Amino acid sequence: MSGRADEEDRTTPAPHSMLDAPPLALLEQPLEFIAAEHYRHRCICVELRKAADLGHCDCDMARRLIDFLGHDLPLHHDDEEKDFFPMVEQRAHPDDGLATIIAGLREEHRKSGRHAARITELLSQPPHDDSIAIEPRAADLLRTYARHEQRHLAVENGILLVIARRRLKAADLSEISRGMRVRRGLAA
Numbered sequence: 001m002s003g004r005a006d007e008e009d010r011t012t013p014a015p016h017s018m019l020d021a022p023p024l025a026l027l028e029q030p031l032e033f034i035a036a037e038h039y040r041h042r043c044i045c046v047e048l049r050k051a052a053d054l055g056h057c058d059c060d061m062a063r064r065l066i067d068f069l070g071h072d073l074p075l076h077h078d079d080e081e082k083d084f085f086p087m088v089e090q091r092a093h094p095d096d097g098l099a100t101i102i103a104g105l106r107e108e109h110r111k112s113g114r115h116a117a118r119i120t121e122l123l124s125q126p127p128h129d130d131s132i133a134i135e136p137r138a139a140d141l142l143r144t145y146a147r148h149e150q151r152h153l154a155v156e157n158g159i160l161l162v163i164a165r166r167r168l169k170a171a172d173l174s175e176i177s178r179g180m181r182v183r184r185g186l187a188a
Contacts, residue, residue, distance in 0.1 A: 018043040020062055021072060024186065030176040031164055037076050044068050045146035048119070052139035052146075056131040058130045062123040069116040075183060077109045080156075083179035087162060091167040095168060101159060108152050115145045 021035035047065060051057035057065070085102050092098045122138045134142065168176075181187065 005163045019047070019068070021118075024184065027177055027180050027184070027186070030079075030084070030173055030180055031161060031168075033180065034076075034079065035157065035161060037072075037079075038157055040068075041073070041076070042150060042153055045149050046144045048142040051132075051134050052142040055134050055139065057123060057134060059127050062132045066120050066123050069120050073116055074113065077113065078183060079110065079176075079180050081106060083176045084160075084164070084184075087168060087172050087176055088164050091169070091172060093167070094161060096163055096167075098160070098163065102153065105152065105156065105160070108148070112145075112149060112152070115141065115148075118144060 018040060020040075022040065024032055026033040026036060044065060047057075047061060051061070051065075085106070089098060089102060118141060122134070122141070123132055125132055
């Protein structure tokens with residue numbers, strides 16, 4: 001009986017970390033995938049604030065933050081700007097008032113990318129005692145970035161995703177999903 005329990009323990013997958021990318025199967029539900037990425041992004045912001053408050057970031061966490069900021073975040077911005085935003089704009093009603101909101105979100109993506117590149121440089125410095133030192137000026141950048149991103153995500157979640165859930169049709173969601181899959185090198 002204990003042999004079976006040991007076997008079950010080895011085959012049970014580890015819990016999904018909040019910092020891990022959402023499962024690719026969720027791409028079939030693109031709004032849910034985007035929402036999961038937003039949650040993950042919020043968790044990344046928590047880690048950035050934690051590093052700023054501690055004055056250091058352990059090397060493993062620094063690597064995870066660098067991977068997100070340097071790879072996953074630009075991919076997510078492409079998902080939104082190339083597929084999600086245009087489809088929502090196409091389906092929105094004039095009284096939704098999305099043109100200004102989406103223009104603002106696109107500009108924030110550009111600023112976010114520039115700040116993410118600076119943070120990646122900071123987190124890529126040589127470690128000392130298995131951690132990366134976060135100087136006070138760098139800590140301010142991490143906190144400012146996290147604050148701006150959390151506000152940005154609140155707009156995307158509280159306005160854009162809400163309207164998208166009401167306005168987008170099944171064919172629209174399939175088209176968004178296709179673009180996201182292709183961007184990740186998966187079959188369209």
